Amino acid sequence: MGNCRTCIALLAVLALSLPEPLFGNPGGLDEAIRNTQAGDKFYADGHHKNAESNYKRAHQIFKSELGPSHPNVGAVCTKLGALYGTMGRHDEALDMHEESLKIMRETDGSRSEAVAGQLFNIGNAFWGQNLHQQALQRYNEALDIYKTTVGNDHERVGATLGNIGSIYYLQENYDAALEAQSEALRIDRLHVDSQQNQDQVGLSCFNVGHTLHKLGQLDEASASYKEALFWFRRAFGENHPTVANALSSIANVNMDQGRLEEALELNEKALAILIQTLGGDHPNVAATIQSIGSIYSAAGRHQDALEMFVDAANMMTKTLGEDHEELGMPFLSIAGAKANLGQLNSAQKAATEALRIFRRNNKHEKAIQAEHFLATLPSGPPAAKDLPSPPAA
Numbered sequence: 001m002g003n004c005r006t007c008i009a010l011l012a013v014l015a016l017s018l019p020e021p022l023f024g025n026p027g028g029l030d031e032a033i034r035n036t037q038a039g040d041k042f043y044a045d046g047h048h049k050n051a052e053s054n055y056k057r058a059h060q061i062f063k064s065e066l067g068p069s070h071p072n073v074g075a076v077c078t079k080l081g082a083l084y085g086t087m088g089r090h091d092e093a094l095d096m097h098e099e100s101l102k103i104m105r106e107t108d109g110s111r112s113e114a115v116a117g118q119l120f121n122i123g124n125a126f127w128g129q130n131l132h133q134q135a136l137q138r139y140n141e142a143l144d145i146y147k148t149t150v151g152n153d154h155e156r157v158g159a160t161l162g163n164i165g166s167i168y169y170l171q172e173n174y175d176a177a178l179e180a181q182s183e184a185l186r187i188d189r190l191h192v193d194s195q196q197n198q199d200q201v202g203l204s205c206f207n208v209g210h211t212l213h214k215l216g217q218l219d220e221a222s223a224s225y226k227e228a229l230f231w232f233r234r235a236f237g238e239n240h241p242t243v244a245n246a247l248s249s250i251a252n253v254n255m256d257q258g259r260l261e262e263a264l265e266l267n268e269k270a271l272a273i274l275i276q277t278l279g280g281d282h283p284n285v286a287a288t289i290q291s292i293g294s295i296y297s298a299a300g301r302h303q304d305a306l307e308m309f310v311d312a313a314n315m316m317t318k319t320l321g322e323d324h325e326e327l328g329m330p331f332l333s334i335a336g337a338k339a340n341l342g343q344l345n346s347a348q349k350a351a352t353e354a355l356r357i358f359r360r361n362n363k364h365e366k367a368i369q370a371e372h373f374l375a376t377l378p379s380g381p382p383a384a385k386d387l388p389s390p391p392a393a
Helices: 026-044 048-066 071-086 090-108 113-128 132-149 155-170 174-189 195-214 218-236 241-256 260-278 283-298 302-320 325-340 344-360 364-376
Strands: none
Touching (some): 026 071, 071 113, 113 132, 113 155, 132 155, 155 174, 155 195, 174 195, 195 241, 218 241, 241 260, 241 283, 260 283, 283 325, 302 325, 344 364
């Protein structure tokens, strides 16, 4: 399928206001409210440490003044959980959302819309920890409640189904992923009345295209990616990372269909947008460079392909770390290019590294691909440049 990007997660956190009226010490509660409002502003402006400090102070005061089960305590817990999720501190996010869920069940009942929203947030926290089965369980619990409280066609039902589809995709259960993603898209299309909803329809189209591509339904995947491109352009204009992602995904389909010149042109457009909007040192830039290398490889330009793959691997190692799952494909691609250039020892080393990364991240399908490459790698004497250098005199 070409380069597989990380599926985009929809983080839909309830925007909780503080319940009124407030009782207790007016001075203390006023301070808690001011801290909460300051935290909201810092969060919106991207000043996460300041937001955390204010939210934690508000949480402490509300708990002391109103008791540990008051809705205000739950509201600030949800805000802290969302903040920690944004900061990548998913274990702390989970703790906050679990505390809020307990309060909501006591105050709103076990099957309220607010409880469903909190289950959704807990699913996001588990996803952030790569605990996919636990995330799927919480999303399904949220979905069941949402269907009862807001109806089958509500936007939150669509959002939850979209995340369920993404988890199934990550678990390599593509038929189940497509079913959930297609239903999410159906619901999202019912709500195309704002820029945000246009963005969401585009995202759902993109996810459906990704799964169709994985299932080998190339024409259908291309059509879905092109619809995503339409909605992304309508929501964001021409120069936006989501537009670039759609262009690159269409290019990947074109490559699989043997339309290499079209694929290269689209990927070069995508790369220019990504460099302009994200900078030259970003994982999405690396992924697009990887895709361009795949086109060169398909065209028989193996040295050019190798240079692209090495650039992508270096960039991903720098930005994501040496064990990240996205790094596996560049190493496997490096192995293929080196094998095509007759550098068999180097090809074996690169494929072995790809296999290590895939196994570490439980990417079973890709691990099998790396194992197959190693098993079919021709044997032969090492090239002179693959031999160790003699010690200096």
